[in-house]
Amino acid sequence: MAKVLGGITTSHIPAVGNAIQKELYDDPYWKPFFDGYPKVHAWIKEHKPDYVVNIYNDHGLGFFLDQMPTFAIGAAQEYRNEDEGWGLPSLDPFPGAPELSWHIIESMVADEFDITSCQELAVDHGFVVPMQLFWPGAPNNPDMPRAVPISANTVQHPIPTLKRALDFGKALGKALRSFPEDAKIVILGTGGLSHQLDGERAGFINKEFDQYCLENIVSNPEELTKISRMELVEKAGAQGTEFLMWMMMRGALGDDVTEITRNYHIPISNTAAGTLLLECAA
Amino acid sequence: MAHDTHDYHIDIPGTTVFDGKMAMKGYALNKMCYGFNKAENREAFKADPEGWMEKYGLNDEQKQAIRNSDILGMIAAGGNIYYLAKLAGIFQLSVQDVGGLQTGRTTEEFQEFLKSQA
Ligand SMILES: [Fe+2]
Numbered sequence: 001m002a003k004v005l006g007g008i009t010t011s012h013i014p015a016v017g018n019a020i021q022k023e024l025y026d027d028p029y030w031k032p033f034f035d036g037y038p039k040v041h042a043w044i045k046e047h048k049p050d051y052v053v054n055i056y057n058d059h060g061l062g063f064f065l066d067q068m069p070t071f072a073i074g075a076a077q078e079y080r081n082e083d084e085g086w087g088l089p090s091l092d093p094f095p096g097a098p099e100l101s102w103h104i105i106e107s108m109v110a111d112e113f114d115i116t117s118c119q120e121l122a123v124d125h126g127f128v129v130p131m132q133l134f135w136p137g138a139p140n141n142p143d144m145p146r147a148v149p150i151s152a153n154t155v156q157h158p159i160p161t162l163k164r165a166l167d168f169g170k171a172l173g174k175a176l177r178s179f180p181e182d183a184k185i186v187i188l189g190t191g192g193l194s195h196q197l198d199g200e201r202a203g204f205i206n207k208e209f210d211q212y213c214l215e216n217i218v219s220n221p222e223e224l225t226k227i228s229r230m231e232l233v234e235k236a237g238a239q240g241t242e243f244l245m246w247m248m249m250r251g252a253l254g255d256d257v258t259e260i261t262r263n264y265h266i267p268i269s270n271t272a273a274g275t276l277l278l279e280c281a282a
Numbered sequence: 283m284a285h286d287t288h289d290y291h292i293d294i295p296g297t298t299v300f301d302g303k304m305a306m307k308g309y310a311l312n313k314m315c316y317g318f319n320k321a322e323n324r325e326a327f328k329a330d331p332e333g334w335m336e337k338y339g340l341n342d343e344q345k346q347a348i349r350n351s352d353i354l355g356m357i358a359a360g361g362n363i364y365y366l367a368k369l370a371g372i373f374q375l376s377v378q379d380v381g382g383l384q385t386g387r388t389t390e391e392f393q394e395f396l397k398s399q400a
Contacts, residue, residue: 015377060364064316065305085318085368155364157291157301198363200354201296202381203392205399230292230299238297239363267396270377 002179005047005186006257006279007249008040012056012129012190015269017088020132036263036275037133043260043277044134044143049186051097052145053104053176053252055245056126056190057154059084062118068156069116071168073108074123074149075101082122091128094139097146100179104148107175113168123149126242130190145186152248154191154241162232163225165244169251176252189249191242193264195271198238205272209235210264213243214274218259221250246276256281300362308360314338315365324372353384 016033024030061084063069078093105117127149128138135141150172153159160168176185193213196204213236216223224247232241260277267273291299298304305312314335317323327334335345347355351373356366370380382392 060316060362060368061319065309065312065362083319083321085315085324086371087321087324155300155362156305157299196297197367197377197380198353198357198384199296199298200385201294202384203395204296205396207399230294233297233299234292234294238299266400270381270396272399 002051002176002181002183002185004173004176004252004254004280005049005184006043006260006277007187007189007253008130008134008278009189009192009246009249009274009276010130010133011192011268011271011273011275012126013269013271013273014084014086014125014129016129017125017132030268032265033263033268033273036261036265039261040134040275040277041136043279044186047184047186048143049145050183051100051148051185052131052188053148053150053172053185054127054130054188054190055150055152055248056123056130056188057242057245058151059124059126060155061124062122062151063155065156068153069151070153070160071113072116072118072121072151073101073105074121074147075105075117076119076121079121079123079127079147079149081124081128084124092139094123094131095144095146097148100146101148103179104172104175107178108171111171111174113171121149121151126151126190130188134188150248152244154239154244157229159229159241160244161225161229162227162244162247165247166221166225166251169248169253172248173252173254187249187252189245189247191245192236192240193243193272193274194236194240196237196239197270201237203270204237205266206235206237206240207266207272210272210274213246214262214264214276217246217250217276218257218278221247250278253278253280298357304360305362306360308344308362310339310341311344311356311359311361312365314340315361315369318368318372327372351383353380
């Protein structure tokens with residue numbers, strides 16, 4: 001049976017892709033952000049996962065308002081990051097793992113999570129930037145695992161509750177641990193932390209709330225399910241609702257986790273950037 | 283009664299909760315912006331903004347907000363920031379430029395405001 005090694009969360013700000021391309025690792029603006037990743041690189045090198053389940057939120061590339069899935073799971077041979085409107089160069093396609101995708105889909109629906117399956121899915125910065133951060137040169141990194149993308153809706157309300165996100169993660173963890181292959185799996189939760197791009201409140205960041213979330217997601221994620229969705233909008237900012245991806249990731253790890261590294265920095269672009277690596281008990 | 287307006291959210295000052303009501307109101311505007319994922323649509327808009335807005339059936343409020351580069355106006359007219367970001371890209375505006383425009387700050391002032399929350 002497959003093993004879940006752990007989970008890694010990170011912000012997925014589009015500007016990061018640009019900074020990577022320009023190699024701004026030691027630039028004074030970027031250094032405090034990129035300093036959060038060497039420990040993640042070392043952990044990945046040591047454990048070499050075979051698969052990566054990348055939980056992100058599409059921002060208007062893969063899905064539009066005509067048909068908006070609450071939870072979508074990719075089941076493709078490969079995933080392309082297409083032009084998101086800014087004309088940035090696309091990377092080579094990311095190799096998929098359809099046999100794992102369909103195993104997850106079967107298991108999730110059996111557990112009464114009625115998801116949308118996608119045999120074609122264009123992936124945006126929410127999926128791509130974390131891959132580039134964790135596997136430098138992605139997808140052309142010799143250690144690049146095959147990927148299963150999972151996207152949750154945070155574009156249009158109603159968005160899932162924090163409890164539903166955590167429960168989704170628990171069912172996902174069960175699905176992964178029942179995959180009949182002797183494989184190692186890492187789970188990503190991307191997005192956040194607090195930020196708001198729109199309205200008179202644009203630029204809102206909430207350090208105190210982010211720290212509360214960072215503390216609790218490690219040891220007491222159930223506590224965070226008490227936060228209502230509107231409270232999340234109010235306290236994390238309109239786009240800080242991406243924290244739902246962190247909840248999904250956390251649910252899949254089980255109760256017993258060890259924190260390997262954490263980073264938090266304000267601001268990168270308009271966002272409070274957070275990174276966390278949690279290892280599952282052996 | 284809540285069901286008249288299908289409001290399911292609390293009032294958060296300076297924040298529009300993009301729900302079903304807003305998604306219906308802004309559908310044409312957001313659909314046009316979603317189209318800007320493709321370079322040929324961006325070029326077509328640049329060549330003839332009025333014709334392109336007409337093609338997608340934008341209403342007068344939406345058209346006027348775009349003519350005035352009025353981001354808050356676009357949001358009030360149902361625009362969602364994730365789609366509007368693609369329109370902003372056509373005008374080479376960064377998210378800090380967009381933040382400044384919405385909050386009455388210069389881009390530099392907006393960046394300072396972000397830093398001040400560290
Ligand atoms: Fe995002």
